[in-house]
Each structure stands twice: as C-alpha cells, then as structure tokens.
Amino acid sequence: MTVCAPAELDRLYDYSGAGAHVVPLPRRNDPATVGVLRNACIGADVVHAHGLHASVRAALAVSGGVGLARTPLVTTWHGRPPADGARAGIVRLLERRTVRAAAVVLGTSSELVDRARRRGARDARLAPVTVPTAGGPVCLRDGKARAELGAVDRPLLMAVGALEPGRGYGTLLDAAREWRELDPQPLLVIAGEGRERAALQRRIVAEGLAVRIVGRRDDVAELLAAADIAVLPSRWEARSLLAQEALRLGVPLVATAVGGVPELVGDAAELVPYGDPAALAAAVRGLLEDAERRMDLAAAGRVQARTWPSEDDTIAHVLSVYDELAATR
Structure with missing residues (x-):
C-alpha cells in the first residue's frame, strides 16, 4: 500500500511503521x-x-x-x-x-x-x-484528574475539540453564565486549541466564568472519564469523536441535534438545538439535578456503543x- 500525505502526518500517524510506502506531498495549495x-x-x-x-x-x-x-x-x-x-x-x-x-x-x-x-x-x-478503543482501562470519576482540574467538590463538565468557528463554544460560554447560579457551581473544562482561544479566554476572564481552557491534551480519555457530563455544542458533526468516547465510557452526554449526531447516539444522550444557550444550560442543569437520569444515560451509552462497527x-x-x-x- 502507498500512502500519499504530508510528511508531518507520517510522523504523527506512523504510516511507515505500519508497513506503508509513504510519498510525501507538498503543502495543500501547492x-x-x-x-x-x-x-x-x-x-x-x-x-x-x-x-x-x-x-x-x-x-x-x-x-x-x-x-x-x-x-x-x-x-x-x-x-x-x-x-x-x-x-x-x-x-x-x-x-x-x-x-x-x-x-x-x-x-x-x-x-x-x-x-x-x-x-x-x-x-x-x-x-x-x-474510534479505536482505548489501549487500557480508564478510571471513571478519577479523583486525581478532578483535583488537577480543580473540580474536587463541584460538578465537572467536559468539552473537547478544536477552538474554531462553528464548534459552538460561544453558545457554551453563554450557557456557562446561567450555571453561575448553581450551588456548587460546575466547572467547565475545554480541551483543544485553535484560533478562537484568545477571544474565548478574554471572555472567560471578563465575565468571570467558571471555565478552564486546558489546550491540546494527550490524556483526553482520562479527563473525559473524570467528568460528570460531556458537552458537544457544535454546529455540525458527522461521527463525533467526543460523542463516541463519552458513550463508551458511560459519561452522560449533552449534544446538539445536528448532522450525524442523532443517528450516532440514538436515545443515549440529551439532544438540544444548535445555538440555543438556554436549552443547553437547561439540559445540563437537569442532568446535574437528576442522578438517576445520569445513570440511565451512562448505561444507555454503553449499550449504544456496542451497536457501532x-x-x-x-x-x-x-x-x-x-x-x-x-x-x-
């Protein structure tokens, strides 16, 4: 097999190590x-x-x-x-x-x-x-991970993805404003990098939001497993990696009903319209206040994941x- 790709992708995914003949490609616009x-x-x-x-x-x-x-x-x-x-x-x-x-x-x-x-x-x-399954066991609600993130005595919400337009992070911060009234106030952690990071960070500071951007991480599965709820606010997704990992781990998911998400998750997640911070905030609040519903979604997520190829x-x-x-x- 021959793989044609930029050299940096071979370094990242090790096509050569898998036995492929690699043909390095120039930059995309060349x-x-x-x-x-x-x-x-x-x-x-x-x-x-x-x-x-x-x-x-x-x-x-x-x-x-x-x-x-x-x-x-x-x-x-x-x-x-x-x-x-x-x-x-x-x-x-x-x-x-x-x-x-x-x-x-x-x-x-x-x-x-x-x-x-x-x-x-x-x-x-x-x-x-x-998505390939994780190589080893992942500890759910890991106390060490929660302590590192600053969520020992408060709910932990987790979002993962590139900080780019269309990923819905502005709506997510709008929803975070509404969570300030909750006691204890949940902490929202966003793992990812992108061109919107600086603008999002300025807004977090200016509005005093309980939100942390932790950048690109290689331990996303561990952070996600430590969360109480995963949040996917995107404008569009096909087969979201975050949704797949959350359901496999039994982490309750709140996601926008866009693209391939409803087909992917079935009844194993709370779905809300894209760009509706009130609906997003209400869905998260409802799950935080209903431990039984969270357990039901966790079980349903694992069942749904077993239907995937x-x-x-x-x-x-x-x-x-x-x-x-x-x-x-």
Whole structure:
C-alpha cells in the first residue's frame, strides 16, 4: 500500500511503521501536489482519497494521468459542515466534481451519503468509522484528574475539540453564565486549541466564568472519564469523536441535534438545538439535578456503543470495496 500525505502526518500517524510506502506531498495549495499524486497512482488498482480537498486533487490526478483513466477512485466523506455565502457555491461545485469522478463515495453518516447522492454520486454508501478503543482501562470519576482540574467538590463538565468557528463554544460560554447560579457551581473544562482561544479566554476572564481552557491534551480519555457530563455544542458533526468516547465510557452526554449526531447516539444522550444557550444550560442543569437520569444515560451509552462497527469491521468493509472495484477493471 502507498500512502500519499504530508510528511508531518507520517510522523504523527506512523504510516511507515505500519508497513506503508509513504510519498510525501507538498503543502495543500501547492500546484505540484497533483503531479506528485499522478506519479504515485501509476499502477494502482484503486485510489482512495479522504476528505474534499484530497478528493479534488486525486480526481485531477487520476483523470489526467496516462494509463490512469480506468483506475477506480474511492472517496470518503468524513464530515464537512455546511458552508455559507459565496463559499457554499464553491464547495458544491467541488463536491459535484469529486463524486462524479468517484466510482464509490463512502459517507461516515447517512446525511453525508444523502448529500453525495444529491451531488450526483453514482454509488454512495454508508461507511461509519469507529474510534479505536482505548489501549487500557480508564478510571471513571478519577479523583486525581478532578483535583488537577480543580473540580474536587463541584460538578465537572467536559468539552473537547478544536477552538474554531462553528464548534459552538460561544453558545457554551453563554450557557456557562446561567450555571453561575448553581450551588456548587460546575466547572467547565475545554480541551483543544485553535484560533478562537484568545477571544474565548478574554471572555472567560471578563465575565468571570467558571471555565478552564486546558489546550491540546494527550490524556483526553482520562479527563473525559473524570467528568460528570460531556458537552458537544457544535454546529455540525458527522461521527463525533467526543460523542463516541463519552458513550463508551458511560459519561452522560449533552449534544446538539445536528448532522450525524442523532443517528450516532440514538436515545443515549440529551439532544438540544444548535445555538440555543438556554436549552443547553437547561439540559445540563437537569442532568446535574437528576442522578438517576445520569445513570440511565451512562448505561444507555454503553449499550449504544456496542451497536457501532468495530475497528475490524471498518477495515473489512473498506477492503471489500477495494476487492469489488479491482475485480471490475
């Protein structure tokens, strides 16, 4: 197998260590990327691109390469939030270009599959991707983690994700204002980095909110397991990593009813509209005041998690698509 990716991703995910031949790619906006991909794809039985930008470049490489015209292209849509304004039209054009070039489009949620079909996909299929399970046991409500975060004698709320527009952190801080009346006042911890961090931090200080931003962490599972409630306020998600980890760990989840979230969590989470701080605050407050409901959600989350495909299931499904396409060449 050959993996085409920026060199820093090989260092992060160790494709080489897994036995792949790695072809380093230039930066995403470098026009040389298509040429590098075209050369790497020569002789391939199947080309598989992940995400919209990679799919656009892979489609150009396959369609313009000598001897590549019949090489099937698979593209996976892991998730892309709806675009606004003029950008929405550009995104639609790129999506149409990629799905029409692809032999198969794999969507990680039913909503993405439907969108690919609306864009003109010949063959769009559901291919949910599951987060690998943690390597070892995780201690729920770990006292050490709670002490480190400053939540020994107060409820701990946990949010995880990039501090970027569309992730709903402004709404989350609006909700945190309403939790100030609670006794004890819960502590909201946000693990993540991004361009909105400085603005969020200024607001936390100016409004005196019980919120801590702890940056990017490599112990997210341990922090999440220590929480009383996980919170996902995003504008859009396909198969949220936070939602999957929370349900597996039995941590009650309050999430926005957007994208693939309802399909992913079923009845095992409290769902609220996006951008509604009052609904978000009320859902969290209700859970904090109802220990029995929290226990019910914890149990339901573990049951729901067992309905998701395993890592082996995910791999087997993708390999079956490769075999199918290679056999038709």
